[in-house]
Amino acid sequence: MFFGFMRRKKKKSAREAKERLNTMLSTRKRTVPVEEILGERITKESVGDVEHLIKRWAVERFKVGEKNVKVEFEEHNGYVVIITNITFD
C-alpha cells in the first residue's frame, strides 16, 4: 500500500501550464480596429457621434435593442480604448 502511494502519478506540469494558459487567455479581450466599425466616417467633426455609430453597428450586428448596448471610452497608454458591453436577453 505504501509503495502504491509512492508510485501515484503526479500531474505533468505541461498539462497544468496548458490549463492555466487557457484560463488566462480565454478571459482576455481582443481589440478591434475602430475603422472596422466606423469605416471612413471617423473625422474630428464626427467624434461626438462615435458612440451613436458604435451602438448602431452593435444593434445591427447582434440584433439587440439600443438599450442593451453600453459604450464607454477609456485612455490606456496614450490610446483611446472604447469598451462596448452588449447585454443579450
Next chain:
Amino acid sequence: MEKVFVITSGKGGVGKTTITANLGCTLAKMGDRVCLIDADIGLKNLDVVLGLENRIIHTVVDVATGRVKPEEALVKHKTLKNLYLLPASQIATKEMVSPEDMKQIVHELYPNFDYIIIDSPAGIERGFRNAVAAAEMAIVVTTPDLPSISDADRVIGLLESSGFDTGKIRLIVNRIKPKMVKRGEMLTKEDIVEVLAIQLLGLIPDTDEMVIATNRGVPVSLNGNEGVAQTFENIAKRLKGQPVNIEEDIPAEKLSFVEAFLRLFRRTRG
C-alpha cells in the same frame, strides 16, 4: 513576397535580438542583400550580438533627425559583405524617433535590399509602435513559458488592431527543450500554436551554442551549417516560401553512451 520583417515579442529576454542577427546572417549567407535595423533605442544590443559595437559612427536617431542619410549610417558586417546594420543609439530615447520616421527610413532603404529586418524592443509602447510601423510581416517570438506566451498573445492582438492581417503574422518558439517536452514538463509546439492561432515559422532548440556565439560576437548561424545554424536556414527558406518540414528544426538527439545503453535496456525489457 514580403521583404520587411519586424521581430517582436512583448516580453523581454525571449531572444528577439539573437534571432534577428541569425536570420540576417543566414539570409546574407544565402546571397541576399540584408539590412538589420535596431529599433531598441536606449537599450541597443544588436550591434553587440553581431560583434559590430566598435564600428558605430551614426545611429538611427541621426537619420531620423536628418543629420545623415540612412546609407551613411549603415555599418557593414565584418565577414558578410551583403549584411548591414542600422544601429540604435544608447543615449537617445525611443520618443526621439516616430513611426513616420521609421517608415521614411525603410522607404529609403527598400530599393537597395532584398530583406530588411527590424529588431523591436520589448514592451508595447512607443518603441514597439516604431518597430512595427514599416513592417510588411511580423514575426512574434515566444519561449514555451506562460508569461512569454501570454505577452505574445497580447502583441498579436495589438498587431491585428494596427492593421496586420493574421496571415502576415508568424510565430517562432525559442528555447524548446525536447527532453522536457517528451517528459511532459514543457508545453509542446502544438499547445502553443493552438492558443496563439498563428502560423508557426520555426522552432529553435535551447542549446549552449547560442550563449557561446553571443559571447564571441559571432552569430551561431556563421558556425557552419549544422545544429542551430541549420534551424535558421530552415526558417529563412520558409520566409522565402520554400516548404521545409517543421520537425527538421530540432536536430536529432545525441545520446551519451550511458543514455544509449539505458534506452537499449528499456527497449529490450519493454
